[in-house]
Amino acid sequence: MTDKPLKSHVRPPQDTMPGGAGQGCPAPDAQTRSIWRRIMDDFADHCRARSLFVLHYCTGCGAIELPPTITSRFDMERVGITPMVTPRQADILLITGYLSLKTLKRVILSYEQMQGPKYVLGFGSCTINGGMYWNSYATMKRLDQYIPTDLFIAGCMPRPEAVQQVLLKLIEDIDAGRANAWQDYYRNYDFYLGNQQRLFGAGWNTPTDVIGEARHYGYYGPGTEGEHTRLLAEGGGSAARLAHAEYPSTALTGRIKS
């Protein structure tokens, strides 16, 4: 089993990106940014790479190797990485292993709640190709179809050293301004949403207005909207879209006293 981090193939989904880059999409590449902006961005990247918070979300069995990674023996805090409890404050979403579909929904919700720049690490073989559970009806097989993934760690399960190695690689990437997978979610939202809808049905939606955010932050691209996002609009506004209470209806009996 290799513990080597695999660079994710951050593929521009050709099928959803007609005409390539251009038309109103502020280009991410360094050339079109002003020199002042580039200096600021480089400085921000440099600082950011030295203080990273991992969302404390133990999604799968890989969570068992996180305590050793965090605590005394391997001590991730040496390199400026420590767990964070809420997605709003977190930088890294570490997907520790397989994701059942129920968890995948939560992961997408949490991912959308995280503020950019945000980084996703796929931990374990299950996030790459389904791993041990390749024939399970309950788990997803490829993480990068649903949320853009920066780096993967192969193995089942990867050792703490591998986790550290991938984090160091991520730091290096951030410092060099290469860890930009999160922008892909805005630019090709339709692609990701389409994959999500294939699993969760056409009524799938989250409370986050990703298209609005993409416009706001200047990452709106030709792949942001498409046939799948049109389904969202059909479902009504965001408040009405929140109809899904995922809980069993009996969950809590009794009304609030009035």
Added chain:
Amino acid sequence: MSELDFLFAFAAVLIAGVMCCGRDGRAGWAAMAVYGAMLVAVMAAAGKVAGGSIPSALGFSVLGHKIGWRMDGLGWFFSMLTAGAAFFASWYAAGEWGRAQPGMKTQHLLLALNVAAMLLLVNAGDLLSLFIGWELVSWAAFAMMAQKGGPAQPAAMRYMIYALAGAMAVLAGIMIVHAVTGSFAYKDFAAAFGAMSSGMKWLLAGLFAAGFGVKMALMPFHLWQAAAYSETPGASSAFLNAVSARMGLFALILVLVKVMGLSALAGLHVPLIGLSAKGLLMWIAAFTMVIPTFIALMQTDARMLLTWHGIGQGGYMLLGVLVGTGLGTAGGLLHVFNYATYQMALFLAVTAVIHRTGTSDLDRLGGLITRMPWTYVTLLMGIIGLAGLPPMNGFVSKWMIYRSLLDSGSAFLLIFAFVGTLGTILSVYKLIHNIFLGRLRPQHEGVREAPWSMVAPMLALGGIGFVTGWFPGLALNLTDIAQAAMGAPELPHGLGGVATARGSLNMIWVVSILLVAIGFGAIVFYFLGNRRYEVNQLNNYAGGHFLSPQVPYQFSHEFYPGLARVIGPWYRGSIVRAEQGIGTLLDVSGDLWRGIYHLAWTPLYLLAATVIALGWAIMGGM
């Protein structure tokens, strides 16, 4: 005519004007103009008052004594507060809020009556005019509280019973003074007090302290105020809270501090426990600071929470004045001024919330910050002042009180003051959280900001609080006048604060540094980063769950349950029970007497007569 006569004339004209055309929609604005004119008149008298006192032409003769009114520095200070509070209350009520109120004419009239009564009280020239003012204030306040009816009425009744008992105590005290000195004048009383026996001193101090303490809700007479003040309609309630409650403090300062003198009180020793009368009063003030504050912590109604704090803050003022040093007296008086500004702002803000949502129940509100941002700002300024934190003025006066306690070596009282402040900070967070933060209820989606006629006075009050916090010298100039009249030591001060030998405070620096720090943060957040992007309130951290409008999430109930669990048992209300006991006793005896009076129950009388006769016969036979 002197300035004081002008004031009285204004008040009389206003009462007459409101009575004849109070129903007119413009009456509120006219009243506001008259209160503004009063305020100008008072401010104009500042120079004269600083030198001596301003006599009034008003007066009459009784029992060969000349009863009159005159304004000295202390009266001036409280007159200014009265006129100012009335100005802001009428401003607030003049616009939309007043139009939405039923019976606004009565409210205008009652406010005018209250102002007149309070002016008569604070400018009383002798003990008898003081008592006349006192009674007028009591009745006017009662009318104001009872006007709305409903749950306010029993509370007002309760107040009236306390107030009458207090007035009787005061009257008894005045009669004793008259019997001893043959005069109602302050100076005769002051001259005679030193020569009295210690028992007499105790009696008088006790009668006056209890009588006046009722009005300022000093413990253990604190039970009436919260219920009575919180149910009064908004603007009147703000007025009552800000100033009316301070009449007791005024009278205490006048009689106990100015006339009797702190040194005389300090000379009265309580046997066994080694406390003087002054120390005893200070401890009462300290308990008044702490216990009502922690009762406030447990309230679930915004107005109740605030009035309980009003009681607690009264303790700070009295404590500061009783310390008696220049710093302490100035701190106490400054706290009266500061408290009036922020408490009024807070009450008006809560009233605005009631105006828009119909409730002040902390369990039924939430998330209004997006709907009523200016009200939120006012409330935020108010609670910063109430909690005594920079940059608001509440910090200055509390700092001065702490400092004076420290200087006078009262470590335990200082700890009490800190504990009281801690309770205040905890409970005001609850106030702002439950109204403005957290999640907006679906029913409040359509709520709008209060109209400018309401927001403007609120913000103006908050602004006064902020400016006098930044430049406390402005307000200290006012307290100087009262301080001089009290005969308390002078406090040298500058525009930015005070400098004492053992520590100084310069608010210009404090606030400026704070503003620079906030400004730096604001620049980073608003200009250096991305523009903010507002998200749906259901797009929220819920452990990864999807929230729906049906899920009661992000609300709060029973703030600080751990703390409540620790201190809760202390609040099982021994005083409440004592009050209930007395009430029940009165009820039963009242019923008994009424029964005897009303019921012509002949057999009972016959039986009683027979028993008595039989007993007499047997006793006589033996």
Added chain:
Amino acid sequence: MSIPARLNEVLNELPAIQARPAGARRVRVDVAPQGLPALLELLKGRLGFIHLSAISCVDWIEDGQFELVYHVWSHEMKLLVSCHVRIAREPGVYVSVHDIHEPAGFFERDIHEMFGVHFDGAPSMEKFILTSWEGPPPMRKDFNTRKHVEETFEWVDYRPDWLKDIERKGGGIES
């Protein structure tokens, strides 16, 4: 290995019961569907089989039956009795034993979710695990998980160069 006499005595009281030892401290009892609650009641009351270890469900699709296996353990006798019951696959309804053994609530809920067997009188038949699953109960034999996966998910296109080299030479995993 034989069945303890005390157990035999109890089992003999009930009709249509077959029991045979099935290993060390294991007894297998086959019982008709209507006799099971009484059997569990008797075992619990008379012999201290108070611990319901598990309820297992087996889908015998060829027989058109579900087999429910109630594993009860007696702390006194140190014996595990597995009570086998066969019910018809359609409509797949049986009675809950929650009133005899409280842990049954969880297992019955689980079997309902995974096999679609409905238990009358169970405290909850709500979904617990597969709250957003809309397909057939997945543990049934007629649900093919591999086919479902092939239809639902895409596979990663994973052909490293070295594998392509091997494949050119006629090897690799495809051959």
Added chain:
Amino acid sequence: MTTPQVPDPATLAPSEEYDLYFGPNHPGIEGNYSVRVRLKGDVICQAVADGGYLHRGFEKIMEDRLWVQNIALVPRICVPDPVPMEESYARAVEMIGGLEVPLRAQWIRVLMLELSRICAHLFTFGGNAATIGLYTNMFWGVTMRDLFLDIFEEITGARIYHIYITPGGVRRDLPEGVLERIEALLVELEERMPQFEDLFFNNAVVIDRATGTGRMSAEEALAWGVTGPNLRATGVASDVRRDDPYLVYPQVDFDIVTETGGDALARMMVRKGEVVQAVKIVRQAIAALRKVGGPVRCELPNPLAWDLPAGDAYARTESSKGELGFYIVSNGGPRPYRVHVRGASSMHAVQVLEKLLVGSRIEDVAQIMFSLDACPPEVDR
């Protein structure tokens, strides 16, 4: 001028009760699991456990694989304590196939089981301490466990998922010198235990917080189907290793640790005692392994064409969480016809947790969950 619409206060529900989602993304939850609690103030008036976040459909995909392939699958059912899973599966297969496990392999299995128990308990101590706010203990516990993982790695080649116990024995014999290293590590653990005592078990904060938290009586525990250390904490001396012995446990000398409190503290104390007992058992296993030689696996047919005879078996194992059950049905084919896993926590994490949480306070939710040592993956399977 329009009069504003003032909502009728009577239509506003007071926020006396409100919901809180405890998990799945919550630092205090044990794994990917969720409890939705209805709160009144900070007191829980209703709790609903919500699982399935870790559901992988093990029972289904095991039907899809060969008997021997499933060996790799089973340890993943419970991540913190995988060895009992392997053991249960292997034993159920042995019961159906009538396989005899060589004596040496039995001792090796006992050794592995007890080492795994120590690991799991150290992990739980750490987690339980963290729920009370004592993070030092978590650091110590996890690090101490890591040293045991090194031993596992040496024996099996993997830290977490060992895939070591196979039907008929174990995969390979112990490497040279590992017994000495285990002994040295046990000595180190014993030296550490007093420090754990000082920091955790004798800590006034811990005792105060854990006493009476999540208390259940012995009757309730038996009725609710509680097993393992949680049951022993109520005073019931029930242990599958004693009652329904497997492997060479009848020859092993150990005590069943019991407490009477039935609360979080008692459960922790039981676990502490079990670490001591596990050390004792490991020592006996080492002594036995020095004497017993022979093969470590019985002869198996070609594993790719291995048909087990038709039949069924229910294997029970005492895992660190409680009673673990594997019910396997074979129809005589190369794959299992049905595998049912009775996760030890399936009672603790759902029904028992829901009952214990009601009436407790919000700050105790994590502590109760950890003190029950509820393991979500074995609930969800």
